[in-house]
Amino acid sequence: MDFTATNVDNPYPAIDEVRLGNVPDAPVDQWTEFGGDRVVRNVRQATLIAFHPPAGVAARGEAVIVAPGGGMLVLAMAHEGFDVARHLASLGYRAYVLKYRVQPTRPDAEGFAQECQAFYQDKMSRGFGKAEAHLETGPAVDDLIAAVDWIRAHEAPSTGKVHVVGFSAGAKVCIDALDRFEYRPALASAGLIYFSLDDPRLTTSHLPPLFSVMANDDPLFSRSGFGLLQTWQDAGRPLEFHLFKAGGHGFGNRQQGTTSDQWLSLYVAWLDSGI
Numbered sequence: 001m002d003f004t005a006t007n008v009d010n011p012y013p014a015i016d017e018v019r020l021g022n023v024p025d026a027p028v029d030q031w032t033e034f035g036g037d038r039v040v041r042n043v044r045q046a047t048l049i050a051f052h053p054p055a056g057v058a059a060r061g062e063a064v065i066v067a068p069g070g071g072m073l074v075l076a077m078a079h080e081g082f083d084v085a086r087h088l089a090s091l092g093y094r095a096y097v098l099k100y101r102v103q104p105t106r107p108d109a110e111g112f113a114q115e116c117q118a119f120y121q122d123k124m125s126r127g128f129g130k131a132e133a134h135l136e137t138g139p140a141v142d143d144l145i146a147a148v149d150w151i152r153a154h155e156a157p158s159t160g161k162v163h164v165v166g167f168s169a170g171a172k173v174c175i176d177a178l179d180r181f182e183y184r185p186a187l188a189s190a191g192l193i194y195f196s197l198d199d200p201r202l203t204t205s206h207l208p209p210l211f212s213v214m215a216n217d218d219p220l221f222s223r224s225g226f227g228l229l230q231t232w233q234d235a236g237r238p239l240e241f242h243l244f245k246a247g248g249h250g251f252g253n254r255q256q257g258t259t260s261d262q263w264l265s266l267y268v269a270w271l272d273s274g275i
Helices: 078-090 109-126 138-154 169-181 227-234 259-272
Strands: 005-008 017-019 030-034 037-041 047-051 062-067 094-099 161-167 189-193 210-215 239-244
Touching (some): 037 078, 047 138, 062 078, 078 259, 094 138, 189 259, 227 239, 239 259
Parallel strands (some): 062 094, 062 161, 161 189, 189 210, 210 239
Antiparallel strands (some): 030 037
C-alpha cells in the first residue's frame, strides 16, 4: 500500500455544504493527496453535500446518502463520495455525500503518513483478510442520523425513501447507526461496501433491506466470516450479496478491469427492483 502523503488546498471550494449541527470554532478541514487518492481529514464539523438530478432527468423520489470510507482517519471524498453521488444523481436519485467527523491525525503530511502506516499494519496483524473491525464511530453515527433527519425535514423525497450506502468505515458507521433508528422511520435500505461481514451483534429488530459487496482478495475483511448476512437471513429480511473474485479493498468507483467494477450497476439495479 502506498503511504505517500502531500497536504493540498481544498480542491472543491465551490461546493455548497449544509452544516449538521454546529461546532463552534471548528478548524478548517485538511485536504491531502494520499496514496494517489484525494482525501479530507481532521473533520470537526460534519456537513452534507447534495447532488440533485440534472435538468431533463426524471426524479425517482428517493434519496441516497453516500458515506465514504477511510478507517475513521480520512474520508475518500472522490471515488467513494462525489463520483458515486454524481452517478446516482444522473439516474434520478437525490444523492448526498456525508462528510462525517473522523479521528484527529497529525497536521503534517509526514506524521500523518506514519500514523496511517501504523494503523494499516495493526489491522493486518491478524493475517490476510482478518482485520479487527472495531472503529470508534460515535460522533460519525450522530452525523449520519442528523443527515437522515435533515433530508427528511428539508428535502423530503416524494416516496419517503432514504437509503444509505457506506464504504469500509462508512459502512461501519451505517451498521452502528441501525440500533439508533428504532424510534425513527426506518432506512429504506443499507448498502455495505467492503466492510467486515462478521456478526456486529445488532440489537435492533428493525433491519432494512441489505446490499453488500466484497472482493475475495480484500486484504482486510475477506476472511472475517459472514455472520452479518446470517443475521439478515435469520430475520427473513431482504438481502443481496456479491462476492467478487478480485478487486481488493477500496475500489469505490474506480475501474480496474475486474468484475467488481460492476458493483454500482448492480446496486442501482437492486434499488430499482422495488426492495
